[in-house]
């Protein structure tokens with residue numbers, strides 16, 4: 034699903050109106066109907082609640098007025114407060130139309146133009162059971178005024194359920210930043226598409242549950258725009274590849290080469306390889322330090338494990354001659370021999386290479402300058418600490434994770450998987466995706482090794498690095514959610530995730 038910024042959303046609305054000839058009032062009416070339906074679905078006792086709709090002067094406020102009308106006509110208890118402090122009390126055209134309609138109904142409508150008029154709102158908020166936020170949507174383009182800030186502060190103090198129409202007021206839909214105040218919402222009902230700001234900065238704290246509502250704009254309108262950002266949802270956890278033919282053989286499904294594990298970290302090699310096998314890799318070869326060879330090979334009879342004394346160009350040549358994709362790093366260690374191993378691999382072979390964990394620390398030591406000229410596709414999977422190390426001096430904590438990941442991937446011509454809550458995947462061509470399939474169960478040792486194995490296996494089966502990374506990230510998140518249900522968030526093991534890969538892949542067929 035596309036994830037849009039303000040400009041893109043406005044452009045989609047404008048094209049729907051100008052090129053697809055949808056009257057904007059019809060879109061507003063559709064929006065209000067979808068929002069009203071969602072409210073009834075989300076709050077079963079909606080008819081018993083005392084509802085306040087806070088409206089701003091623009092179309093977001095117009096949505097609020099139309100929703101208030103629909104709720105009122107269904108018999109709900111609604112009061113409307115319209116906040117408009119512009120000197121001439123100007124409103125958008127569609128806001129004006131909806132205001133006229135509502136003025137002919139028996140709904141209580143109050144105008145607030147200045148601070149002295151807040152007394153009634155304050156009193157009514159004490160007896161309110163649901164607040165609908167229609168102050169500002171994607172049109173918020175400057176810091177909030179003192180009046181609006183005060184209203185938002187008063188509402189936040191009440192600890193009420195708050196439903197945002199399109200976007201929580203005060204949240205910058207481009208980057209999740211907040212200047213001054215933001216209305217803390219229980220639910221955000223996003224119109225047409227989710228906004229980038231929900232998944233950046235303060236967004237995740239203030240949006241609550243996000244639902245995306247259809248308001249009748251055909252999907253072709255968004256397709257006609259070159260939107261480069263997407264949101265990974267459950268639909269992305271399905272592997273987009275053909276069903277295996279009846280007469281298939283293992284060499285059709287890729288040969289994954291893994292360089293991982295060290296004394297004390299043999300499990301990292303095992304988890305990476307098992308995850309690759311469960312994700313459909315036809316063959317998996319592991320180069321493992323000879324001191325952990327037995328530990329790795331005995332628990333994993335399905336993989337080909339070669340004992341190695343690092344550094345070993347001959348072992349790497351052996352792997353390069355066989356594997357069609359490589360993964361280096363999980364539990365590998367950081368000694369000189371490993372540095373030499375990575376250097377050798379960067380200079381030899383043309384298979385896509387996934388660098389994870391220690392592989393990334395080694396890369397940071399070697400320096401990133403050569404990456405742009407690399408003869409192979411590189412996929413880097415850092416957690417925030419490793420990313421900071423990779424960026425070095427250029428790391429800017431003020432830049433959002435999404436934009437930092439996108440800039441890095443473009444600059445170094447790599448696919449970047451910036452892990453964490455709402456993992457970001459970015460491609461060298463500027464595309465990026467944010468994952469919404471999260472689970473605290475994934476915060477466990479070895480979960481990253483599993484993800485690295487999954488990404489590598491999917492590349493081995495022919496998916497592009499970006500496709501493989503986005504699919505694996507969503508699938509991994511879904512496995513985390515399944516494990517949280519089965520074992521609980523606290524007790525999930527990385528190995529449990531691997532069992533879930535099998536169930537999810539079967540389900541996705």
Ligand SMILES: NC(=O)C1=CN([C@@H]2O[C@H](COP(=O)(O)OP(=O)(O)OC[C@H]3O[C@@H](n4cnc5c(N)ncnc54)[C@H](OP(=O)(O)O)[C@@H]3O)[C@@H](O)[C@H]2O)[C@@H](O)CC1
Nearest residue numbers: 046060061091092093169170171172173174175176177199
């Ligand atoms: N277009 C469509 O087809 C559809 C749009 N839809 C809905 O419209 C929303 C976008 O509507 P929008 O563009 O009117 O912007 P909106 O979020 O209401 O805010 C702009 C207003 O607020 C004002 N203002 C801004 N910042 C301010 C501040 N800090 N402090 C005070 N005032 C401030 C600004 O004032 P101005 O700059 O004009 O002086 C203007 O009056 C969108 O999120 C969705 O909900 C749906 O109905 C579906 C169809």
Ligand SMILES: [K+]
Nearest residue numbers: 166169198200
């Ligand atoms: K809003």
